[in-house]
Amino acid sequence: MESDDEPITLSAHALAALSxxxxxxxxxxxxxxxxxxASEDRFDEQQGQKAHQQAIAISIDDFQEDWQLSxxxxxxxxxxxxxxxxxxxxxxxxxxxxxxxxxVYAAIKRFPPEEIPTKHIYVLEYDKRFxxxxxxxxxxxxxxxxxxxxxxxxxxxxxxxxxPPFLEEECQTKSAQAARNLLIKDCKENPQFRLISSTGERxxxxxxxxxxxxxxxxxxxEHKNGLSNEFRCYASFESPYWKFExx
Numbered sequence: 001m002e003s004d005d006e007p008i009t010l011s012a013h014a015l016a017a018l019s020x021x022x023x024x025x026x027x028x029x030x031x032x033x034x035x036x037x038a039s040e041d042r043f044d045e046q047q048g049q050k051a052h053q054q055a056i057a058i059s060i061d062d063f064q065e066d067w068q069l070s071x072x073x074x075x076x077x078x079x080x081x082x083x084x085x086x087x088x089x090x091x092x093x094x095x096x097x098x099x100x101x102x103x104v105y106a107a108i109k110r111f112p113p114e115e116i117p118t119k120h121i122y123v124l125e126y127d128k129r130f131x132x133x134x135x136x137x138x139x140x141x142x143x144x145x146x147x148x149x150x151x152x153x154x155x156x157x158x159x160x161x162x163x164p165p166f167l168e169e170e171c172q173t174k175s176a177q178a179a180r181n182l183l184i185k186d187c188k189e190n191p192q193f194r195l196i197s198s199t200g201e202r203x204x205x206x207x208x209x210x211x212x213x214x215x216x217x218x219x220x221x222e223h224k225n226g227l228s229n230e231f232r233c234y235a236s237f238e239s240p241y242w243k244f245e246x247x
Contacts, residue, residue: 060106070165075222079107085239090117099124101163146177157182158192167200176210201230217242
């Protein structure tokens, strides 16, 4: 009779695949730790240019998606388009906030300096790994606490991109409350005002209720790993990258 306690053995092919996976994971962790260490030197004025070059080298691909946090990175093209739309027409005093969309912030960090008109670009994220990417411009953000907005950003934001992590009405509504706490008052009267909500097609009615100043656009955001949910872009403005969809 065979014993149930006999050790499980893997084929040579399976062992090789497992070894390759472990090596790739080690390389990813080592690179992330290197990026984290580099970010700690940003306060040194003499290292300013070096720090800028290191920041540019960071890619969203250095951050593994955590599906439990509903993390799905935008494709490089989508992230660049959203970033350029946010910065179009901005000036040195424009305050830009990117909430729950770190791949867009990562894309902006890789733009040439002449394409970044303001230093006031902030990333708000629940995942604290992105402090490595944002440095002083990173703030922890939990959509469940929409009134817990960093004091230096409260009603200071001219331009906002928000991508609520879950396609649920509660998450979308609380995220919208956070947006109101971030955006400048009387925002529609300010020529610098721009609002983008990128989220699922099935959230259309919820978005319309929460962001009446936005309209459905012709732009379809895409994700790196083929996320099956159809995403749409809702915005308060038209741009070279999209028009308002005609109903």
